[in-house]
Amino acid sequence: MSNSFTKQFRKHWFAVEATPIYVIIGGVCVGASWYLYRLAMGPTIQWTKSNPTPWNSIKPNQTTKMMTVNHQADGKWSRDSL
Structure with a gap:
């Protein structure tokens, strides 16, 4: 069987x-x-031990895009460490 x-x-x-x-x-x-x-x-998200949640460090008026259409932002986002 x-x-x-x-x-x-x-x-x-x-x-x-x-x-x-x-x-x-x-x-x-x-x-x-x-x-x-x-x-x-990818370059849009940086995973490090010092910053395990990179999306929480962006302020409300910061822009994370290289080119924005119809968007007014006061501050610019920068990637400090690599």
């Missing part, structure tokens, strides 16, 4: 027709992980 179940499982799970599906799903998972890592380490 166990031997026939194993044969049937391997026959359907490791079928040649299913290989492209595994490659595509694996590529999507790797690509999504890379993109999330890229977003987390």
Whole structure:
């Protein structure tokens, strides 16, 4: 009983027709992980031990964008440490 179940499982799970599906799903998972890592380490957010929540240090009138349209702000945001 166990031997026939194993044969049937391997026959359907490791079928040649299913290989492209595994490659595509694996590529999507790797690509999504890379993109999330890229977003987390980008220049807009700085993750340091001294500033674990960088979004809390921005004051109400500061602008964090390089170019703003129809926005009046008194102060400018600067990235002090890298």
